[in-house]
Amino acid sequence: MLEAILGGLRLVATLDLRLWEIVALSLAVSLSAVALATLLGLPLGAAIAVGRFAGRQAAIVVLNALMGLPPVVVGLFIYLLLSRAGPLGELGLLFTPPAMVIAQTVLVLPIIAALARQAVEDAWREYEEQLRSLGVDGLRGALTVLWDIRFSLLTAVLAGLGRASAEVGAVMIVGGNIDGVTRVMTTTIALETSKGDLPLALGLGMVLIAIVLALNAAAHLVKAAAERRYG
């Protein structure tokens, strides 16, 4: 056991190429997915927050519920879409990194949209009258509010990134865990553990936990600094 931990540490410390390739692919997939989900999720959340349309309450309930989507179910759903017989089968994306990006985007989008919706709605309730009194309406008012709560929104984005980098099920199903092609940290850990290659699994586990910790620490520091600076 101790041997395995030391082995894992050695892989991390010696910048083992195989380990860092896996880390790099994980980050590339999850960061791409979060970038896409942010691009789609922030406007979606903001629109639901300030919009007045029929079914708005239902949309909020659904969005909040989707935050807890099981990754394997998302993986299965995207698998069916992308499989050869599926509607998007001709794109030939199954078992490629883009398929993993798509799956994680679907997984993370509700998280970012739902957290953004709450933040924008709270802020809008506070700002609306003042902004309208100043003659600021519509898009300009929305942009003012989004900019003013940008640090709360950053927290939403980081929550999404934490979710994406930690999930196994979705990338396992649509990526296929192919060595050197679609193998990421979480799927490698699952595989190597079952194979008994504990050093690699532990080394990746350490990196993964360090990344998640660093992300949360960064979010906390940014938010604290912003509160000191902007009140």
Next chain:
Amino acid sequence: MSGILPLRLEGVSFAAGGRTIIEPLTLTLEAGASTIILGANGAGKSVLMRLMHGLLAPSTGRVAWSNNGPRWRQAMVFQRPVMLRRSALANVLYALDAAGVFAADRARSAREALAEVGLSHVAERPARVLSGGEQQRLALARAWALHPEVLFLDEPTANLDPGATHEIENVIRAFDASGTKIVMSTHSLGQARRLGDEVIYLHQGRVLERAPIERFFPQPASPEATAFVKGELPWA
């Protein structure tokens, strides 16, 4: 440039959630005299001011300015000021930008406005860390920079201590002296006496009387206003 006053409310009423908050009323606000909207909590003072300022649309009737001037010809200071997460100065600059003031003129106007309310020394401080009284003065600076023709104030000192209240009242007097029409709601009789020229007394969404200050206070015409001025509970 011709003014936006007088402001005419013609048969204006407001209802929300099946409850009538303002009964149909007709009144005219002229330039000059400072108007105090007086009444107990829940009388409809805030709603009436929001109808005048255009933040609420009346359920019936219409709110008509003599000229449809640009938005910044009227300004409003709320009971709880809302500041953007940026410096005090930047909050004033934002209002000037929203009013379409040329970028080159904004900095000078904003600095002047901060000086007017005595906040020059905190210009670079984040607006949201200022004290309640300072934030309210900043809200007044934001309005001052625009030189509005009408300034609505919705119980601007309701949350403030006597010292801060005194400072706010001084700024309101400065607005009055510079020719801005003051329309202020309050439930403080002392404040009404100190700042007002005339009183509109509101009771359960109805204007019960409108009179010059010097006539209203010694002898209100309605029993409700008499009770209010004596400090009695009007529903007791």
